Amino acid sequence: MKKVLTRSLFVSFCLILAGAAAALATDTPTAMQGDANKDGAVTCVEAKALAAERFALIDTNKDGSVSMDEMEARLTTSFKEMDTDKNSVVVVDEFVTYWCGAAPKAKKASAKGNRQPQFRKMDLNNDGQISTEECVVVWTVRFTDADANRDGKVTKQEYVQSLIYWFADTDANHDSLTTVSEWTNYWIGKCAPEKTKKSAKK
Numbered sequence: 555m556k557k558v559l560t561r562s563l564f565v566s567f568c569l570i571l572a573g574a575a576a577a578l579a580t581d582t583p584t585a586m587q588g589d590a591n592k593d594g595a596v597t598c599v600e601a602k603a604l605a606a607e608r609f610a611l612i613d614t615n616k617d618g619s620v621s622m623d624e625m626e627a628r629l630t631t632s633f634k635e636m637d638t639d640k641n642s643v644v645v646v647d648e649f650v651t652y653w654c655g656a657a658p659k660a661k662k663a664s665a666k667g668n669r670q671p672q673f674r675k676m677d678l679n680n681d682g683q684i685s686t687e688e689c690v691v692v693w694t695v696r697f698t699d700a701d702a703n704r705d706g707k708v709t710k711q712e713y714v715q716s717l718i719y720w721f722a723d724t725d726a727n728h729d730s731l732t733t734v735s736e737w738t739n740y741w742i743g744k745c746a747p748e749k750t751k752k753s754a755k756k
Contacts, residue, residue, distance in 0.1 A: 586653070586654050586655055586684070586686055586689050587604065587653060587654075587655075588600050588601050588603075588604035588684075590603065590604075594685065594686055595683040595684060595685050595686075596683060596684040596689075597682065597683045598673055598682060598683070598742060598745035598746065599745055601673050601684070601741070601742055602738065602742050602745060605737065605738050605741050605742055606734065606738070609734050609737050609738075611628065612624050612625060612628045614627070618733065618734065619731040619732060619733050619734075620731065620732045620733075620737070621730070621731055622721055622730070625721065625732075626714055629713060629714050630710065630714065632652075633710050633713050633714070635652065636648050636649055636652040642709070642710065643707040643708065643709055644707065644708045644709075644713070645706065645707055645708075646694060646697045646706070649693065649696075649697045649708065650690055650693045650694055650697065653689065653693045654686055654689035654690050654693055655686070671739065671740060671741060671742050671743030672740065672741045672742070673741060673742045673743065674743065675692070676688055676689065676692050678691065678692070682746060700712055700713055702715070723740065724736055724737060724740045726739075726740075
């Protein structure tokens with residue numbers, strides 16, 4: 555059960571952020587995906603905007619919901635974008651740089667294993683935003699989760715195989731489709747008001 559949940563968390567991040575390289579028309583991002591103002595952190599509001607943008611990219615037939623076929627098609631594209639040396643496998647440097655715009659650091663961490671929305675799981679210090687360091691830690695963990703045979707490389711098959719675990723978790727009403735509401739609730743949940751976040755630090 556733990557293995558299934560871990561993989562589902564991994565692929566949820568992948569699908570939420572998938573497509574950014576194509577949208578930005580760059581080979582390698584210089585900042586975290588979703589960091590719209592380039593201040594080194596992704597706020598809840600920025601993450602919500604990114605989620606909506608990515609959902610629209612994956613919903614290729616524009617019917618307001620995403621099927622497993624549409625998700626698999628996007629995953630295949632994002633894998634090719636990550637594989638910068640075009641050797642048909644992705645190593646941890648390629649993987650983390652794609653999502654965070656930074657090389658992985660030697661840190662040991664595990665994602666929070668609770669039922670909170672994914673944004674809160676990435677916000678390791680609970681300050682209401684995701685820093686580059688938090689992004690690197692979490693995506694390094696996600697790489698390990700995707701590397702099913704633990705050989706230090708993620709193949710296209712391993713990457714896409716994670717889809718079924720995520721799809722089951724995200725499809726809240728089990729109708730074999732994921733709506734933008736299900737998508738956003740699973741990834742972000744409700745953003746806390748700015749004043750609430752500031753008062754929580756006092």
